[in-house]
Amino acid sequence: MAPDLPALVDEVATIMHAMEDRGRVASYIPELAKVDPAQFGIAIATADGRLIAGGDADTGFSIQSISKVFALTLALGKVGDQLWERVGREPSGNAFNSIVQLEQEQGIPRNPFINAGAIVVSDVNLGGHQPRVAIGEMLRFVRYLAGDDAIAINEEVAASETATGFRNMALANYMRAFGNVRHPVDLVLGSYFHQCAIEMNCRQLALAGRYLMLDGRHPEGGRVVSPGRARRINALMLTCGHYDASGDFAFRVGIPGKSGVGGGILAIVPGRASIAVWSPGLNENGNSQLGTQALELLARRTGWSVFSPPDAR
Ligand code: DON
8 A cells, every 4th residue: 555655754754853852053164063963854855746845944955965966967077987987886885974995995985975086077077167166067067957057056165164173175286196186176166055055945855856756757857867777876875875884774774875964865765755854963974863763664664675576666
């Protein structure tokens, strides 16, 4: 029987609002440390065109690393498979901001979702232009995916990370030494930090993810990416989207997902749903604690999993 999604979304939001252990809000970006942890939002865009939302689904948050999915989509559109000469496709087994593998692996990051990989993707997307051009392109792309021109960048968050992003500066400089960052580091990071500072609410984010549940199609018509590319992006989300907790996320939730330190997660059920959850408190791996729990509950109750036969979901 098809799940009663509105009832289930309400139930998940009620359960999550009552949770006491909400994790810890990210503090290494000072602006993010100001966010109230007592919030939880969820929105599900379904393949048959519904949008079901609950909790704080209308409150905007910093999408942070979730932007890496959209940036990867743009970069693949620009350079295609050549991207894989500069970025790997393997889980790193390390934290999102780790530098340890870069020396042994000659400045080639393991995947496009760890910070090092996303910085190379930003370098590709910069393509010889000024950061404002690349940032404008990214913003237009996300607005087009969500069908919402109100989506904007939170400049305070971008400035906050620019002032404190020492690890990212180290990563970018290190890769520049290997020739895998080709533009000046401050331009690449200017673009990367602004992309991470895009603010969206759960409704907007679930809508923006629809092309990944629809085999690359935009629901309003036309194609965002080919079916093969949509499947590969989903594969990377499943294997690398939660950093060194990607295996645990696949085990517990069983669908592709990409997290951000703002507390959001975009999760995709191919052919069925694009789901956004948000709660600012993070677990020890830097992924939303309640967001992960909510997706686990939702997947269990709906039967949604990329590991079960389609007729079982
Ligand atoms: O570069 C950073 O550290 C942040 N702008 C993004 C990191 C992030 O979202 C990690 N995800 N959970």
